Amino acid sequence: MKTIDEINEKIKSGKVVVVTAEEMVEIAKEKGMKKAAEYVDVVTTGTFGPMCSSGMFMNLGHSKPRIKIGGGKCLLNDVPAYCGIAAVDIYLGATSIPDDDPRNMVYPGEFKYGGGHVIEEFIRGKDIRLVAYGYGTDCYPNKRIETYINKENVNEAYLYNPRNSYQNYNVAVNLSNRILYTYMGILKPRLQSANYCSAGQLSPLLKDPKYRTIGIGTRIFLGGGIGYVAWNGTQHNPDVLRSEDGLPRAGAGTIATIGDAKQMDSKFVRGASFIGYGVSLFIGLGIPIPVLDEEMAYYTSRSDEDFYAQVVDYSNDYPNRIPKSLGEVNYAQLRSGKINLAGTEIPAFPISSYSKAREIASILKAWIKEGSFLLTNPVAPIPGVGSGIKMNTLEERVPDILFTGETE
Amino acid sequence: MKRRFILKFKRNTIDKPIVYKLAKDYHLVFNILRANISPKADSMMVLEIEGDEGDFRKGLEYLKGMNLDVEPIEQDVKRDEEKCVHCGVCASVCPPNALYVNKETYRVDFDYERCVACEHCVKVCPVKAIHVYFD
Numbered sequence: 008m009k010t011i012d013e014i015n016e017k018i019k020s021g022k023v024v025v026v027t028a029e030e031m032v033e034i035a036k037e038k039g040m041k042k043a044a045e046y047v048d049v050v051t052t053g054t055f056g057p058m059c060s061s062g063m064f065m066n067l068g069h070s071k072p073r074i075k076i077g078g079g080k081c082l083l084n085d086v087p088a089y090c091g092i093a094a095v096d097i098y099l100g101a102t103s104i105p106d107d108d109p110r111n112m113v114y115p116g117e118f119k120y121g122g123g124h125v126i127e128e129f130i131r132g133k134d135i136r137l138v139a140y141g142y143g144t145d146c147y148p149n150k151r152i153e154t155y156i157n158k159e160n161v162n163e164a165y166l167y168n169p170r171n172s173y174q175n176y177n178v179a180v181n182l183s184n185r186i187l188y189t190y191m192g193i194l195k196p197r198l199q200s201a202n203y204c205s206a207g208q209l210s211p212l213l214k215d216p217k218y219r220t221i222g223i224g225t226r227i228f229l230g231g232g233i234g235y236v237a238w239n240g241t242q243h244n245p246d247v248l249r250s251e252d253g254l255p256r257a258g259a260g261t262i263a264t265i266g267d268a269k270q271m272d273s274k275f276v277r278g279a280s281f282i283g284y285g286v287s288l289f290i291g292l293g294i295p296i297p298v299l300d301e302e303m304a305y306y307t308s309r310s311d312e313d314f315y316a317q318v319v320d321y322s323n324d325y326p327n328r329i330p331k332s333l334g335e336v337n338y339a340q341l342r343s344g345k346i347n348l349a350g351t352e353i354p355a356f357p358i359s360s361y362s363k364a365r366e367i368a369s370i371l372k373a374w375i376k377e378g379s380f381l382l383t384n385p386v387a388p389i390p391g392v393g394s395g396i397k398m399n400t401l402e403e404r405v406p407d408i409l410f411t412g413e414t415e
Numbered sequence: 416m417k418r419r420f421i422l423k424f425k426r427n428t429i430d431k432p433i434v435y436k437l438a439k440d441y442h443l444v445f446n447i448l449r450a451n452i453s454p455k456a457d458s459m460m461v462l463e464i465e466g467d468e469g470d471f472r473k474g475l476e477y478l479k480g481m482n483l484d485v486e487p488i489e490q491d492v493k494r495d496e497e498k499c500v501h502c503g504v505c506a507s508v509c510p511p512n513a514l515y516v517n518k519e520t521y522r523v524d525f526d527y528e529r530c531v532a533c534e535h536c537v538k539v540c541p542v543k544a545i546h547v548y549f550d
Binding site for chain 1: 500501502503507508516518520521522538539541542543
């Protein structure tokens with residue numbers, strides 16, 4: 008019915024009709040699917056939540072004399088960065104923490120500072136203390152360097168996030184008798200709280216549930232700047248339980264994203280400390296979804312009532328990888344602040360920010376309206392429903408030698 | 416009228432029966448929401464007092480004359496609005512539901528009137544946006 012190229016022409020000529028995913032729910036109710044598909048060109052989505060699988064690549068520039076940090080050690084504000092690549096390329100992961108952080112030794116640990124915080128400060132334009140060690144070579148004789156870096160004096164700095172924007176997620180509860188400190192926040196004992204983490208009807212991948220328009224190369228809002236989908240995300244799992252119309256009822260697709268950190272805004276990239284768990288990074292992400300036809304109008308207009316998530320116990324089932332659901336709830340119930348699980352009423356709390364998700368969808372809408380953001384055809388699709396992807400697990404095994412006692 | 420205050424005792428005030436006085440001499444209904452009293456260090460109490468306006472004013476004057484710092488709770492418990500991302504983690508641990516997700520804006524609202532200064536939110540806030548100043 009419409010192509011992305013046609014929609015882009017409309018954006019350029021200022022005739023595009025772009026609405027947020029929340030607005031699309033109402034428009035489809037009023038006009039019906041056929042008319043909504045004709046009327047609306049683009050639906051903007053947004054999400055803002057802790058996304059541990061995030062981090063930043065940097066090229067530091069060369070010192071005089073040169074140092075080969077690659078294969079050495081590198082600290083940014085005392086937080087270790089990965090440097091097993093070329094001489095002055097490094098990668099700072101969101102969950103990295105200083106070597107002398109006490110972790111959970113005094114439980115629950117506070118995890119006040121880590122990679123996520125360094126990334127936020129870098130984006131704010133602050134100076135970051137760099138201490139790096141190399142082993143010294145003929146071409147890179149320097150063995151230690153101590154200086155400050157910031158976003159003006161490094162060469163490249165870009166976020167590369169191996170897994171962002173989960174398409175749906177578990178609702179976490181606690182069946183045990185003690186409080187739990189998890190990446191899903193604090194879970195009160197004996198089903199006294201249920202925590203969830205999805206923007207529901209605003210969430211990017213829920214609004215294109217079969218990845219028809221979101222693929223490799225898709226231009227997106229990432230951390231307040233412009234980014235791209237680089238690949239499917241890690242643990243991308245399209246073949247989960249789905250509703251008849253194809254909506255995933257559990258954590259399913261994910262995307263790997265990439266974007267220039269120098270153009271980002273710390274309002275949408277925020278270091279996070281999860282008590283008893285560790286450091287993470289709040290990332291704001293939004294994807295425009297072209298309403299190509301009635302099917303896309305249908306999917307973009309699904310509401311919180313249509314999206315279901317599985318309730319999972321984090322005291323025993325999750326830590327022990329027991330694939331068990333205690334029941335299903337939808338996001339309208341979750342967002343009401345209470346869910347009902349087999350007769351038990353449980354207070355429900357978000358750990359991702361719906362108000363920020365709204366803000367992101369609105370900003371993206373404004374960008375498209377003013378013509379500064381064009382839509383993209385995916386360069387290649389990400390694996391879809393029926394691709395046969397199964398999540399592998401990690402099984403522990405020991406070398407045979409330990410059983411036979413024989414050596415060669 | 417009814418309000419919540421944070422009382423900060425100096426070491427030489429803690430042996431004074433101030434709550435008794437508030438009730439007996441000024442006819443105020445009191446509710447101690449939190450107290451951390453120690454003879455060795457500066458002490459604090461989160462106190463809700465209720466009574467008619469005249470008694471309330473006189474009671475406050477009495478407190479202020481007792482070598483105590485008396486501060487409305489919102490003056491000592493503060494949220495940094497620049498830092499808060501409205502994720503909702505604090506709401507999940509707030510016993511009196513002073514922090515709660517507004518069902519229209521989906522922002523986390525802070526009702527200082529319900530706060531008991533327990534500081535649970537301070538410890539769990541992922542972006543460390545909430546501060547309690549007891550100095």
